[in-house]
Amino acid sequence: xxxxxxxxxxxxxxxxxxxxxxxxxxxxxxxxxxxxxxxxxxxxxxxxxxxxxxxxxxxxxxxxxxxxxxxxxxxxxxxxxxxxxxxxxxxxxxxxxxxxxxxxxxxxxxxxxxxxxxxxxxxxxxxxxxxxxxxxxxxxxxxxxxxxxxxxxxxxxxxxxxxxxxxxxxxxxxxxxxxxxxxxxxxxxxxxxxxxxxxxxxxxxxxxxxxxxxxxxxxxxxxxxxxxxxxxxxxxxxxxxxxxxxxxxxxxxxxxxxxxxxxxxxxxxxxxxxxxxxxxxxxxxxxxxxxxxxxxxxxxxxxxxxxxxxxxxxxxxxxx
Amino acid sequence: xxxxxxxxxxxxxxxxxxxxxxxxxxxxxxxxxxxxxxxxxxxxxxxxxxxxxxxxxxxxxxxxxxxxxxxxxxxxxxxxxxxxxxxxxxxxxxxxxxxxxxxxxxxxxxxxxxxxxxxxxxxxxxxxxxxxxxxxxxxxxxxxxxxxxxxxxxxxxxxxxxxxxxxxxxxxxxxxxxxxxxxxxxxxxxxxxxxxxxxxxxxxxxxxxxxxxxxxxxxxxxxxxxxxxxxxxxxxxxxxxxxxxxxxxxxxxxxxxxxxxxxxxxxxxxxxxxxxxxxxxxxxxxxxxxxxxxxxxxxxxxxxxxxxxxxxxxxxxxxxxxxxxxxxxxxxxx
Numbered sequence: 001x002x003x004x005x006x007x008x009x010x011x012x013x014x015x016x017x018x019x020x021x022x023x024x025x026x027x028x029x030x031x032x033x034x035x036x037x038x039x040x041x042x043x044x045x046x047x048x049x050x051x052x053x054x055x056x057x058x059x060x061x062x063x064x065x066x067x068x069x070x071x072x073x074x075x076x077x078x079x080x081x082x083x084x085x086x087x088x089x090x091x092x093x094x095x096x097x098x099x100x101x102x103x104x105x106x107x108x109x110x111x112x113x114x115x116x117x118x119x120x121x122x123x124x125x126x127x128x129x130x131x132x133x134x135x136x137x138x139x140x141x142x143x144x145x146x147x148x149x150x151x152x153x154x155x156x157x158x159x160x161x162x163x164x165x166x167x168x169x170x171x172x173x174x175x176x177x178x179x180x181x182x183x184x185x186x187x188x189x190x191x192x193x194x195x196x197x198x199x200x201x202x203x204x205x206x207x208x209x210x211x212x213x214x215x216x217x218x219x220x221x222x223x224x225x226x227x228x229x230x231x232x233x234x235x236x237x238x239x240x241x242x243x244x245x246x247x248x249x250x251x252x253x254x255x256x257x258x259x260x261x262x263x264x265x266x267x268x269x270x271x272x273x274x275x276x277x278x279x280x281x282x283x284x285x286x287x288x289x290x291x292x293x294x295x296x297x298x299x300x301x302x303x304x305x306x307x308x309x310x311x312x313x314x315x316x317x318x319x320x
Numbered sequence: 321x322x323x324x325x326x327x328x329x330x331x332x333x334x335x336x337x338x339x340x341x342x343x344x345x346x347x348x349x350x351x352x353x354x355x356x357x358x359x360x361x362x363x364x365x366x367x368x369x370x371x372x373x374x375x376x377x378x379x380x381x382x383x384x385x386x387x388x389x390x391x392x393x394x395x396x397x398x399x400x401x402x403x404x405x406x407x408x409x410x411x412x413x414x415x416x417x418x419x420x421x422x423x424x425x426x427x428x429x430x431x432x433x434x435x436x437x438x439x440x441x442x443x444x445x446x447x448x449x450x451x452x453x454x455x456x457x458x459x460x461x462x463x464x465x466x467x468x469x470x471x472x473x474x475x476x477x478x479x480x481x482x483x484x485x486x487x488x489x490x491x492x493x494x495x496x497x498x499x500x501x502x503x504x505x506x507x508x509x510x511x512x513x514x515x516x517x518x519x520x521x522x523x524x525x526x527x528x529x530x531x532x533x534x535x536x537x538x539x540x541x542x543x544x545x546x547x548x549x550x551x552x553x554x555x556x557x558x559x560x561x562x563x564x565x566x567x568x569x570x571x572x573x574x575x576x577x578x579x580x581x582x583x584x585x586x587x588x589x590x591x592x593x594x595x596x597x598x599x600x601x602x603x604x605x606x607x608x609x610x611x612x613x614x615x616x617x618x619x620x621x622x623x624x625x626x627x628x629x630x631x632x633x634x635x636x637x638x639x640x641x642x643x644x645x646x647x648x649x650x651x652x653x654x
Contacts, residue, residue: 068479069502132516136523144527166472167527168513251477251514262513268477272516275350275378276479276505278404283380 045294048287051280060288066253068273073285075292077253081170081263082296085245086238088174088259089181093238094231096178097185105193106215117190124183132247135176140167140248143175148260163258166250171259173249177241181234188233192226193219225311232304239297242267266293341368342613347375348382348395351481351536352597355418355632356395359625363617370613379481379505386412386600392610394600397481398505399579411603413652414578415645416596417621418634419569421537421560422486423547423593427525428452432464437551438493438584438592444471444532445490446497447511452530460551467530474524474533477514479505485595486534489583493592534593537565538633552592553584564591565635574641578648594635604653611654618649 046053052060052073063074100120104113144167155161196219204218220227242265250262251272266289277283346356353376360372375381379396386394387407399414424436440456443449449456453466476483484505491498501507515521518539525531525545537560540547549557558564568590572582584592599618605611622645626636637645 065508067508068506069504069508136520136527141527164470166513168524246477246516247520251516252509252512264514272478272514273506274380274479276380276481278380278383278398278401278505280403 042291042294045287045291049284049291052284052288055281056285056288060285061292064253064255066269068277068279068282071279071281073281073288075266075289077255078264078266078269078289079292079296080255081173081249081253082239082265082267082293084170085173085177085249085263085265086235088171089177089238090231090235092175092178093181093185093234094227097182097230097234098189098227100182100186101189101193102215102219104190106211106219117187120183120186122183123179128180128241128243129247131176131180132244135172135244135248139175140172143167143169143172152260159257160259163256163260165260166262168248168250168262169260170249170256170263173245173263173265174259176244176248177238180241180244181237184237185230185234188230189227192223192230195226196222225308228304228308228311232301235300235304236297239293239300240267242271246271266290266296341371342609343371343373344393344610344614344617345373345375345391346382346393346395346599347377347385347391348600349379349397349481349597350376351397351420352395352418352634355629355634358628358632359617359621362625362628363620366620367613367616370617372617378479380479382600386602389602389606392601392607392614395598396600397595397597398484399581399598400600408602413601413603413648414598415601415618415648416578416598416637416641418626418629418636419565419582419594419596420485420634421565421591421594422482422489422534423537423540423545423560424532424534424550425522425525425540425545425547426532427529428469428546429467429529431546432461433546434464434548435460435551435557436548438489441550442490442494442497445473445475445509445511446494446500447473469530472528472531473509473512474515474521474528474531475509475512476521476534477516478520480517481505481595481597482518482534482536483507485583485593488581488595489593492581492584541633550592552588552590553586554588554590556588558589558591560591560593562630562633562635564589565594566638568592568594569596569635569641570638574644578645596637601652603651608654611652615649615652615654619646622646622649 056063056073060073060075061079062076064076065072065074066077067073104116108116144165148165148167148171151161152165200218200222201214204214209217245265246268249265249268251264251268252262253264253269254261256263270286270289270293274286277286353374356374360374364371379398382394382396383400383404385391387404389409400412405412424441426434428434434457436457437460440449440460443456450471452469452471458466484503487501487503487507490501491503501510513524515524515533518535521533521535522539522543522545525533535545547560549559552558567587568582568585571587571590572580572585574580578598582594582596601614605614622637622642626642629636
């Protein structure tokens with residue numbers, strides 16, 4: 001690199017601000033396009049849902065009735081299913097992803113760091129429908145015959161693990177989504193952990209900390225805001241995940257305390273029913289589900305921002 | 321046009337004679353897509369001047385696109401509702417092409433061939449009959465040892481013509497079903513799990529001992545799934561075959577606008593859960609050239625094309641219906 005420095009850089013005449021302005025304008029309009037897209041999507045969804053919004057009003061959000069035959073629509077079981085399956089996915093994927101990232105940045109021998117990361121990132125390249133098929137034919141039978149039976153046996157006193165076991169279930173949906181968001185959570189966490197300055201660690205070691213203490217005090221606490229951000233990005237992916245979830249969640253619009261019971265998500269019902277919907281109200285109701293999903297996603301992101309801000313802002317937290 | 325462009329066009333024309341082809345666009349149902357694709361393939365060999373583009377986007381999309389006139393023909397697994405038909409700018413016709421059957425498959429040890437009637441099937445799907453050794457099932461299956469096992473009901477989760485035919489049948493044979501659930505491409509199921517597509521339902525059945533579900537006959541054949549003989553309106557237990565579906569079509573009452581349901585058709589040989597799929601075309605074509613080609617193609621489809629149906633597990637129309645449909649096709653104005 002430094003050898004290229006010998007030729008004098010070509011600078012615009014002093015005082016010309018034209019390139020600066022052009023660049024600023026270009027970047028600004030790019031940002032504006034994204035903002036415009038979001039507004040447009042929101043408007044189109046609202047517009048497409050007009051008839052349903054007028055007919056059902058706020059009742060749409062709290063009703064559990066979804067009956068295309070008698071044209072009665074309510075979104076509650078789908079909202080519930082989306083939130084629960086996404087939260088389950090986060091509960092599984094974040095500890096796993098952060099632990100993997102910690103191993104890769106702090107503990108693993110240098111030779112195997114890159115290969116492991118490549119394998120993790122390969123998960124992201126597997127199409128959703130493949131995860132779904134694998135879910136139906138491999139994961140579900142194993143869950144039904146082993147993990148779920150064991151959970152019911154050992155933790156069956158909790159309402160979460162009661163009721164009949166079908167295999168397809170909210171929990172299966174959560175597990176599939178967890179696998180799918182694992183790559184993004186892991187790779188972002190790894191970048192965050194890598195950006196923790198070496199001085200932090202050295203200082204902790206100098207104080208006589210053990211390796212675990214170094215990770216806990218110097219690394220994790222320094223990176224916690226960034227790691228939270230990684231979890232939020234994973235959650236964003238989880239909320240919208242459609243195909244694989246549809247194939248393993250059971251598609252029953254029902255609210256049940258048991259994680260063994262089938263559920264249904266907003267994205268799944270739209271994907272399932274949109275192509276064959278013919279009545280106006282039906283289509284409008286599906287659009288309104290899209291609008292609800294859109295609103296839930298925005299709401300969660302805003303909430304995450306608020307939480308980030310309240311997570312203490314010392315000098316050590318300017319990670320990203 | 322300058323000489324270079326002309327030469328270029330000629331050169332392209334020499335490689336693929338696509339430049340002079342007329343493109344006919346269609347969109348709609350996924351169920352008949354394999355046979356339509358086959359028809360288009362075969363027909364372009366006979367008449368190279370026409371090319372087809374069919375988008376299997378679902379019946380809902382097919383209806384919407386033909387109403388908006390963004391395609392030359394639509395395709396639907398269910399008849400259009402009066403409300404939707406009223407939106408058409410000109411008379412829009414339903415023309416049945418082929419029929420298919422829906423079979424009831426299950427996962428029981430030893431793969432016995434079960435016999436079921438409509439009332440029992442409705443009771444199972446209503447969640448009223450929950451065990452395989454229920455007297456209602458055992459009574460119809462002497463000699464089959466049925467286990468004391470829970471029935472796991474499986475249905476389609478995606479909106480589908482298969483669901484429409486199945487629920488249409490249940491609504492016809494069970495007043496209780498008609499009252500509580502009704503018929504449609506998606507319904508509010510009283511019980512059971514939803515699987516996506518034929519593959520999702522079949523996968524769920526294969527994976528779960530004690531499961532029952534419905535899939536297209538073609539799908540059950542190709543994947544060697546066991547399926548039940550069903551009791552028809554004449555009281556006979558009939559196996560789903562191409563012949564028993566065509567038999568049902570022959571005895572079904574078909575009104576002049578071809579919007580009809582053929583479930584629970586009379587006749588000793590009729591399989592009760594079957595339905596046709598339709599092409600949707602305008603009775604008056606705007607573009608004379610396209611209109612003419614479309615009529616020529618449909619005429620071919622109802623004569624030579626129908627003979628290819630059985631090889632793809634679709635039931636062809638019986639001769640009497642075929643003639644009525646041909647008359648209708650030939651009355652399309654262009």
